[in-house]
Amino acid sequence: MNKKYSNHLFAILIFILLLILQVIFVPFIAIENAVPDLVVILIVYYSLKEGQINGMIFGFATGLVFDLVSGSLLGSAALAKTLAGFVAGFFSSKRVDIYLNTFRFIFIVLLTAFVNSSTFALVTNFDLNNNLVNLIFEQGITPALYTGLVSAIWFYAMPQKKGEFLK
């Protein structure tokens, strides 16, 4: 099979696995209502490897599937994850390893997760009676920090070549 197609297929399989983890096991590590978004980590990885446009397409598709199976407002996660793919795609370059194999990956996940959760919160929970700063802090920053933490654990757990961390 063409390597390009096998990469896409691999990403889809990983997405299905992460979606199952997200809805069955991740709720057990919820802190108050904040949970890490594992799909965002995959979107960041995919966007860095495949570029901004592919990242947005992947983000939209995964968000749409998430909306369908989670019962949330259709299109809300699709929008949030498209923007996540867009933001992560900015860091995509020919030297992918600069971002993928260094601690910069964690910061990109943090930024992308913040954009994702803030957009989702604003779309689904926008109310003039609510304090916007509180909304973004509680529903944007907290889940983003948690997602960043999980990506850091994943990053440090992965075998690294000596010295790559300092690149």
Next chain:
Amino acid sequence: MKRLLLLFIDRFKPYLVLIVFVILSFLLMSISENESTQKLRALALSSFSRVAGVFGKLNFISNLSSDNEALRRKNAELMLENNQLRQFGVENKELRDMLDFRDTTSFELIAAEVSAKSFLADQVNFTINKGEQDSVKPGMPVISHDGLVGLVYSVTSGHAIVRTYKNVNLKLIVKLLYSGTPGVLKWNGAQLIMEGLSKTLEIPKSERVITSELSSLIGVNLPVGDIDRVLNPESGLFNNLLVKPYVDLNKIQNVFVIRMVQSKKVDEYELNYLKGK
């Protein structure tokens, strides 16, 4: 001109793709509650639940021992409570017989397992392993042994999505148990709040909140939680109370669906009323 246009598209391709997807997302939001969208959602949910159910089962088995211990403790507590309630029940039946009242408090329960949970800050939704073939219908209340969990939102043949009380789209009429004062229960994304209570009302701490018979969604009294504190004692026209729910959505694995849809129940009451006449 054509060359200029192509150059423009090439230069701003990511932004154009982004605009297309943003428009598409908003279009999807506008048709989110359509019947055809609900069918598509049901199909996706059904397929996903089959796969997720296998993993959910593994998870369920790993929690069995701790669940068993908690259930044994709960069982003992309920046995003591039941004993007391039995005495009240006998007394109540005698009084009802004297007044010629009909019994409207028995409900049929459908036991279900939570096969998947969707945790988002503004909404927590569950997928349960009972659906249309078990007579589960949208609008049916979902409870656990502790109290209210939520309402069935959509169903497929073998599964259903439950909107829990932690959902900004679910607003319920509730009341304080002892004073009977009604209010609106809503989740604001961070806290469970009972809104719209008079400033002059005295609210004792730990007053119980139950669903009200006035609600068009749940017309029976189900326990929701305890009052924790007044959120705005010195501002606003009405008091907003922070409610501490009885049900912990993070831990819950087994639920019961009450086989009743409020509108039908209201019809029954009306028929009873006419029959009585």
